[in-house]
Amino acid sequence: MSPTCYPEAHRKEWDFWAVINVGTATSWQKAGHLEGATEWSLDPFMGSMSGQVGDLSPSQEKSLAQFRENIQDVLSALPNPDDYFLLRWLRARSFDLQKSEDMLRKHMEFRKQQDLANILAWQPPEVVRLYNANGICGHDGEGSPVWYHIVGSLDLKGLLLSASKQELLRDSFRSCELLLRECELQSQKLGKKVEKIIAIFDLEGLGLRDLWKPGIELLQEFLSALEANYPEILKSLIVVRAPKLFAVAFNLVKSYMSEETRRKVVILGENWKQELTKFISPDQLPVEFGGTMTDPDGNAKCLTKINYGGEVPKSYYLCEQVRLQYEHTKSVGRGSSLQVENEILFPGCVLRWQFASDGGDIGFGVFLKTKMGERQSAREMTEVLPSQRYNAHMVPEDGILTCLRAGSYVLRFDNTYSLVHSKRISYTVEVLLPDQTFMEKMEKF
Numbered sequence: 001m002s003p004t005c006y007p008e009a010h011r012k013e014w015d016f017w018a019v020i021n022v023g024t025a026t027s028w029q030k031a032g033h034l035e036g037a038t039e040w041s042l043d044p045f046m047g048s049m050s051g052q053v054g055d056l057s058p059s060q061e062k063s064l065a066q067f068r069e070n071i072q073d074v075l076s077a078l079p080n081p082d083d084y085f086l087l088r089w090l091r092a093r094s095f096d097l098q099k100s101e102d103m104l105r106k107h108m109e110f111r112k113q114q115d116l117a118n119i120l121a122w123q124p125p126e127v128v129r130l131y132n133a134n135g136i137c138g139h140d141g142e143g144s145p146v147w148y149h150i151v152g153s154l155d156l157k158g159l160l161l162s163a164s165k166q167e168l169l170r171d172s173f174r175s176c177e178l179l180l181r182e183c184e185l186q187s188q189k190l191g192k193k194v195e196k197i198i199a200i201f202d203l204e205g206l207g208l209r210d211l212w213k214p215g216i217e218l219l220q221e222f223l224s225a226l227e228a229n230y231p232e233i234l235k236s237l238i239v240v241r242a243p244k245l246f247a248v249a250f251n252l253v254k255s256y257m258s259e260e261t262r263r264k265v266v267i268l269g270e271n272w273k274q275e276l277t278k279f280i281s282p283d284q285l286p287v288e289f290g291g292t293m294t295d296p297d298g299n300a301k302c303l304t305k306i307n308y309g310g311e312v313p314k315s316y317y318l319c320e321q322v323r324l325q326y327e328h329t330k331s332v333g334r335g336s337s338l339q340v341e342n343e344i345l346f347p348g349c350v351l352r353w354q355f356a357s358d359g360g361d362i363g364f365g366v367f368l369k370t371k372m373g374e375r376q377s378a379r380e381m382t383e384v385l386p387s388q389r390y391n392a393h394m395v396p397e398d399g400i401l402t403c404l405r406a407g408s409y410v411l412r413f414d415n416t417y418s419l420v421h422s423k424r425i426s427y428t429v430e431v432l433l434p435d436q437t438f439m440e441k442m443e444k445f
Contacts, residue, residue: 051091053083053193063095070101074108079116079180084193092231092258107229114173120181124171127162127316131155132171133309136182137302138284138293143194144235145182146280147175148289148306152205152241156215158312160322165218172222176230183233196235198279200289204241206249208400211352211432214322216252223256237265238279240272240289245402247434248350254435267438321396324354326426332362333422338413339375340429344403348434351401353411355427357392362423363414364390364397368407378412387414 049057056064067086068075075081089107093099111117123129133150140146159168179197186194239246246267254262268275273290285291287300295304332338342351355364365387369376378387390397403409415423 051087051095053087056087060090060095063090063097067097067100070097071104074105077108077111079111080184084195088195088232103228103231110225110229114170116173116177119170119174119177122170122174124174125163125167127312128159128167128171130307131159131309131312132168133307134175135302135306136178137286137305138280138291139186140198140235140280140284143186143190143192144196144198145179145186145194146284147179147197147199149199149201150306150308151201151203151210152207153309154210155309155312156218157209157212157322158314158316160214160218161320162312162316162318165221168218169222169225173225173229176226176233180230180233196233198235199237200276201237201239202241202289203239203243203246206243206245208245208350208402211245211249211252211350211400212398213352213354213428213430214324216249219253220256223253227256227258227261234261234264236279237261238276239265239267240276242267244348244434245350247348247436247438248432250438251433251435324356324396324398324428326354326356327428329424329426331422331424332413332415334418334420335416337363337378337416338425340411340413340427341369342409342411342429342431344406344409344431346406347404349403350432350434351403351409351411351429352399352432353427353429354396354398355392355413355425356396357390358424358426360393360418360421360423361389361391362393362425363387363412363417364392365412365414366401367410367412368405369410372408376410378414381410384409387412389414389417 049055049060051060064083064086067090068081071086078085089100089104090097093103115122124132131154133154135148136145137148138146183194183197250265276285276290280291282291283293286293286302286306288302293302294300295302301308330338344351351366355362365378365383366385367376367378367381368384369381371380385399385401411427411429413423413425413427
């Protein structure tokens with residue numbers, strides 16, 4: 001659906017608006033779907049029409065008819081070849097017929113590859129069923145199902161060591177199909193079309209471990225597949241209990257989200273429980289999230305509907321490490337050290353590293369330079385992460401550090417204790433920047 005703006009007169013009626021900057025454009029997003037608001041489309045291809053069933057311009061109706069004609073050969077294989085379904089693909093590509101057709105045909109290949117027609121009968125591995133932290137619970141006032149993702153208690157590293165990446169992705173696609181089935185059930189129950197969902201991301205406990213590179217790469221791959229294969233199903237993505245680190249995490253994944261999806265992200269502040277009830281009726285919200293819903297036994301978290309994850313027991317591990325690729329390989333001579341310098345321009349940036357050694361263990365520490373423009377020894381710099389020896393020749397190491405000060409940070413690989421053996425170090429070092437818009441917004445909470 002196209003971005004919308006609301007007149008100043010209506011803004012005064014609501015006290016919870018999200019200002020979201022996307023590139024150089026700023027849009028106002030009304031937090032929820034409250035009655036009485038007037039909408040104007042900002043999207044020139046739609047004019048004053050939304051592109052939804054019952055709200056099509058003559059040119060959009062013509063495009064819909066032509067689109068249906070163009071894909072006659074695959075119509076019978078579509079999960080639901082009605083106008084609602086076809087319009088999702090047209091809106092996602094601004095009613096460009098060729099781009100919409102290309103997108104849909106690629107999706108049909110994706111359906112075959114993932115066997116989506118039978119995915120609801122597929123059972124994920126036990127560890128995924130028990131420790132993936134999400135679930136469907138309740139509906140908003142329009143009947144849209146609400147999807148919860150409990151990020152802070154998700155042990156993604158443990159899951160990736162206990163199941164394949166493809167199994168985890170397939171479980172996520174299965175969740176998407178479950179949500180679409182719930183939309184269809186709601187449509188039948190309410191006698192009107194329900195085709196969008198609300199997602200709530202609970203970020204309480206989000207920490208540096210959640211920026212682990214293989215985990216972030218898995219999320220990026222899923223978001224890419226989500227944008228390509230499930231267009232126009234998201235109504236709002238609501239973020240609650242977000243720490244400042246969220247600005248860094250969001251910056252890592254936002255390029256994998258369409259501009260339209262980014263516009264739908266709403267961050268709620270300290271009064272998030274109260275504000276959440278303006279999206280979803282209290283009787284459809286778990287007590288844990290500010291509502292009145294409980295499990296039959298009175299549990300406030302609704303554990304029968306939402307899985308809260310937790311640390312994966314090592315008894316589920318299929319391997320001890322996730323295979324990594326490194327950007328650099330260098331030798332550290334006997335009795336010497338290697339310094340990798342990174343410039344941090346402002347506080348709040350995050351350093352992320354991974355390394356392995358060949359030829360024995362290696363010392364590693366992080367330091368902050370006290371003088372710019374010249375090499376300093378370890379004792380001349382400020383120690384940020386104490387140096388210690390790691391058996392990186394046996395198990396690769398990875399780590400993350402939030403930089404509290406601007407300056408030149410040095411990752412120091414230490415082989416000065418070895419007078420006989422040189423070491424070969426493979427490593428990747430990255431500086432992760434926070435999203436400035438979200439960082440500024442969160443500082444106001």
